[in-house]
Amino acid sequence: MRRKLVAGNWKMNGSLAANAALVAGIKEGLAAQACDVAVCVPAPYLAQVQALVAGSPVVLGAQDMSAHASGAYTGEVSASMLQEFGVQYVILGHSERRAYHGESDAAVAAKTVAALKAGLVPLVCVGETLEQREAGQTNAVVGGQLDVVLAALSVEEAARIVVAYEPVWAIGTGKTATPEMAQEVHAMLRARVGAKSAEVAAKVRILYGGSMKPDNAQQLLAMGDIDGGLIGGAALKAPDFLAIIDAAA
Ligand code: 13P
Numbered sequence: 609m610r611r612k613l614v615a616g617n618w619k620m621n622g623s624l625a626a627n628a629a630l631v632a633g634i635k636e637g638l639a640a641q642a643c644d645v646a647v648c649v650p651a652p653y654l655a656q657v658q659a660l661v662a663g664s665p666v667v668l669g670a671q672d673m674s675a676h677a678s679g680a681y682t683g684e685v686s687a688s689m690l691q692e693f694g695v696q697y698v699i700l701g702h703s704e705r706r707a708y709h710g711e712s713d714a715a716v717a718a719k720t721v722a723a724l725k726a727g728l729v730p731l732v733c734v735g736e737t738l739e740q741r742e743a744g745q746t747n748a749v750v751g752g753q754l755d756v757v758l759a760a761l762s763v764e765e766a767a768r769i770v771v772a773y774e775p776v777w778a779i780g781t782g783k784t785a786t787p788e789m790a791q792e793v794h795a796m797l798r799a800r801v802g803a804k805s806a807e808v809a810a811k812v813r814i815l816y817g818g819s820m821k822p823d824n825a826q827q828l829l830a831m832g833d834i835d836g837g838l839i840g841g842a843a844l845k846a847p848d849f850l851a852i853i854d855a856a857a
Contacts, residue, residue, distance in 0.1 A: 633850075649668070669695060750773065
């Protein structure tokens with residue numbers, strides 16, 4: 609049985625005051641939950657949120673990192689810097705980074721390798737656009753994105769990643785994949801991992817992301833290959849985030 613993970617992706621949202629209120633609300637409402645919980649926060653707030661979640665079941669995540677260890681990469685943040693602030697998870701290859709920052713599959717693979725080497729758990733995001741889905745290319749696109757990452761990893765490394773399926777057309781649009789649509793893609797992704805190692809495929813967690821809300825989380829999370837959620841908008845409201853965590857438990 610894979611333990612579910614509910615991770616909030618705050619994206620470029622927050623302030624010192626808003627973060628404090630949000631984390632307080634999450635901590636207050638957390639029961640002895642039976643799933644893992646993470647918040648992936650903007651880099652400047654890592655130290656603040658590290659202190660806010662200390663001693664609670666909520667773990668800290670980042671939203672991106674450099675593939676490089678250090679040096680002349682202005683604006684970038686390294687895996688070892690994230691580690692110094694207690695970061696455990698790092699989102700890599702989010703569709704917003706692929707679209708607005710030109711991140712290629714190869715760049716995502718290099719970042720994944722660097723994260724694993726530093727002992728971080730990469731949340732590797734894959735997803736198709738509406739045009740790609742309508743052209744019947746979903747499996748080729750999404751499977752292909754994951755294959756490039758898997759090709760860069762040993763079996764032991766592949767066992768330490770988390771995959772997030774985030775259909776681009778469902779992100780921030782209020783349009784969610786139906787549980788059946790998501791399950792179909794998740795099963796395909798698990799099979800891609802299975803081509804590398806059946807043992808890893810049975811254990812790897814595959815999260816769904818894209819307009820997951822309290823009112824659809826339970827149905828999505830009930831599907832056999834959906835092992836949690838990567839939550840955008842609903843992760844910014846403590847009651848909504850808590851309701852999704854409850855649905856996963
Ligand atoms: P929304 O939940 O706002 O659709 O965002 C999903 C997402 O991109 C999480 O990484």
